[in-house]
Amino acid sequence: MTTLEQTFREEWGTVLATLVGLLGDFDLAEEATQEAFTIAAERWPASGAPDHPRAWLVATARNRAIDRIRRTRTFEAKAALLRIDEEVRDDMATGTHRDERLELIFTCCHPALAVEAQVALTLRSLGGLTTEEIARAFLVPEATMAQRLVRAKRKIKVAAIPFRVPPDDLLAERLDAVLSVVYLIFNEGYGGRGDLSAEALWLGQALADLMPDQPEVLGLLAMMLLHDSRRDTRIEHGELVLLADQDRSRWDTAQIARGRAVLDRAFSLDGRGPYVVQAAIASRHADDPRDWRHIAVLYGELARLTGSPVVELNRAAALAETEGPAVALAIVDGIDLDGYRYLHTTRAELLQRLGRTDDARIAYRRALELTSDDAERRLVARRLAALDDPHSPPLSS
Numbered sequence: 001m002t003t004l005e006q007t008f009r010e011e012w013g014t015v016l017a018t019l020v021g022l023l024g025d026f027d028l029a030e031e032a033t034q035e036a037f038t039i040a041a042e043r044w045p046a047s048g049a050p051d052h053p054r055a056w057l058v059a060t061a062r063n064r065a066i067d068r069i070r071r072t073r074t075f076e077a078k079a080a081l082l083r084i085d086e087e088v089r090d091d092m093a094t095g096t097h098r099d100e101r102l103e104l105i106f107t108c109c110h111p112a113l114a115v116e117a118q119v120a121l122t123l124r125s126l127g128g129l130t131t132e133e134i135a136r137a138f139l140v141p142e143a144t145m146a147q148r149l150v151r152a153k154r155k156i157k158v159a160a161i162p163f164r165v166p167p168d169d170l171l172a173e174r175l176d177a178v179l180s181v182v183y184l185i186f187n188e189g190y191g192g193r194g195d196l197s198a199e200a201l202w203l204g205q206a207l208a209d210l211m212p213d214q215p216e217v218l219g220l221l222a223m224m225l226l227h228d229s230r231r232d233t234r235i236e237h238g239e240l241v242l243l244a245d246q247d248r249s250r251w252d253t254a255q256i257a258r259g260r261a262v263l264d265r266a267f268s269l270d271g272r273g274p275y276v277v278q279a280a281i282a283s284r285h286a287d288d289p290r291d292w293r294h295i296a297v298l299y300g301e302l303a304r305l306t307g308s309p310v311v312e313l314n315r316a317a318a319l320a321e322t323e324g325p326a327v328a329l330a331i332v333d334g335i336d337l338d339g340y341r342y343l344h345t346t347r348a349e350l351l352q353r354l355g356r357t358d359d360a361r362i363a364y365r366r367a368l369e370l371t372s373d374d375a376e377r378r379l380v381a382r383r384l385a386a387l388d389d390p391h392s393p394p395l396s397s
Contacts (some may be wrong), residue, residue, distance in 0.1 A: 004041055005057035007053045012037075012128035013199060014056045017104035017273065021165055022058075026107075026153045029064050030125070036061035046376050101126060102206055103163050108152075109177040110161045116150035122181040124149055126203070127196050129188065136324065136372075148354065163282055171211060186224050190231070197228055208262070215271025218262050221280045225259030226282035228252075240375040248288060256286050277302045292321035309335045310342075325353040345380060357387050 019029035036057045050056040072290070108122040115133040123129045135145035155161070166174050182203045189196030204221040211217045263279045282299045283289055300313035301309075313335055320328035330351040337343040348363035364384040371377045 004037075004044055007040070007049070007057075008037055008128065011054050011057060011100070013101055013104070013126040015054060015061065016125055017100040018058050019061050020104055020107070021100045023065055024163065026156050028068060029061075030060040030153075032065035032068070033057070035064045039064075059269060061395055066350060100163075100169075101203065102165050102210065105178055105181065105203060106165050106174060107156065107161055107163050108203060109174060109181060110156070110159075111174065112159045112161055113152050113155055115177055115180075117148055117155075118177045119181050120145060120148055121152045123185060123188070126181075127185045127188065127199055128197075131227075165210070172214070175214065175216065177210070179216060181218060182207070183224075183275075186227075190227060197231065198225075200224060201228060211270060215266040215269040216273045216275045218266035218269070219271055219273060219275030219277075222259045222266060223264035223275060223279035223282050225255055225262065226279060226286060229255040229259065229286070235375065238353075238375065240379045242379075243285060251286070256283075259283065274302060274305050277305065290321075292318050297320060309337050310340065313337065313340075313343055313346060320353075325350040329354065339370065340369045341376075344370065345383075348383070352387065361387055 012033070014275075016029060016033045019033055020026055023029050023032070039060055040053075040057065074197075099350050105122055105126055109118040113121070119162055120134050123130070123134050131149060132142050133148050135142040165171075170296070178313075182200050185196050185203070186200035189198070189200055201221075201224055204217075204224050207217045208221050229252040230243070230246055232252075234241055234246075261285055263283055264275070266276045266279070277298055281295060282294050284298065296315055296318035299311060299318055303311040303315055313332060316328040316331040319331065330345065332343065332347050332350065335343060344363045344367035347380070348360045348367065351357075351360035351363060361384065364380055364387070367380050368377060368384070371380060
C-alpha cells in the first residue's frame, strides 16, 4: 500500500470531520476533502509526504473550499472565512486538529434522516467507503445509493442539522442508529479492510467513553474486540481460514481478555440486549473446546430478541454439534433465505454429513452463484471439489 493510500485509509474520516466542523457545509467539506486527496496524489509521489499529512490535507481542503466560497457565496459567507483562516492556521502551527469524528457520526445519524441514509452517509463519511461499496453492502444499485447520499446531505443542509454530540437527554434515543453504523463499518473491515475495523473499534471505544453506563455500547465494543482478536488468522496466503481451522496460538489473548472484561461490565449493568448477547456468543467461541449447547442457547435468545432468520441459521449450525445434522437441516430447510450464500454452505455441510452428496453438491453450486468475494469462492470451490473425498474435513463454523 502506498503512502497516499495508507493516509487515505487512516485520515479520510478525521479530515472530513474537521472540514465539516470548520465549514458547516457537508457537501462543500466532502468536495474539498476529495480535492485535497487528489492534489496529494499528484504531488506526493514527486515531493514526498509532508511531515504532518493530516494538517496538510486539512489546509489544502480548506483552501479549495475557500476558493469555491469566494466564487459562489454571499458577502456574509465570505466574512466567515476569517474565522476558518485563523482556526486552520493555529492548527497548522502544531500539526494537530481536534478529533471531531463523534460529532460527525451523530450528525450523520440524526433522526431527521432515514435510517438507511444514516448508515450509508456514515459509511461514506467516517469509513471512506465508495458509493459502489456501500451499494453492494445494501444490495441496491449504485445509482440508488448515490441518490440516497445526495438526499441525505441535502436534508442536513435544509434542516440545519447541528454538527455536535447530542445533549445527555437525547443520547439514548440516538444510540441505536449509531451502533448499527459502527457495526456495519466493523463488518466491512472484518471482510478484509483492517483500517475500517480499526475505525469501528475507535468509534466503539469513543462511544463507551461517552456512555460508560450503556450496556449495549459496551456489548458492541466487547463483540468487536473479541472478533478482531483473531483477525490475523482469518486469512493465510490469501485463503480464508474458518474459525475451527485457525491457529489459536496466534489469537490476541490480551484483546480477548479486554473484550471479556468489557462484556463483564455490560453484564454488571444488567445488559441483555442484542449486542451483549452477540458478545457473549463471541466469547464462547473463544473457548477451547467450545460449549455448543451454551452457544445454541445464546443464539436462541438472540433470535428471540431480533427475529432474524440469519441468527436462526446460526442457531441451527450450533445445534448440529449437539443434536446432530438431521435436526439442524430440518431447521435450515424452514428458513426463507434463498439469496443468502451462507444458508447454502451450511445446508451443504449438513447434507454432506448425512451422506447426501448429490444434494450437497447442488447446495455448494448455489452458494458459488451467490458469492462474489474471491477468497470465499475459492473456499466453497474447494469444498465442492472435495465432496467425493471421504477424508475431507467438513465445512466448519
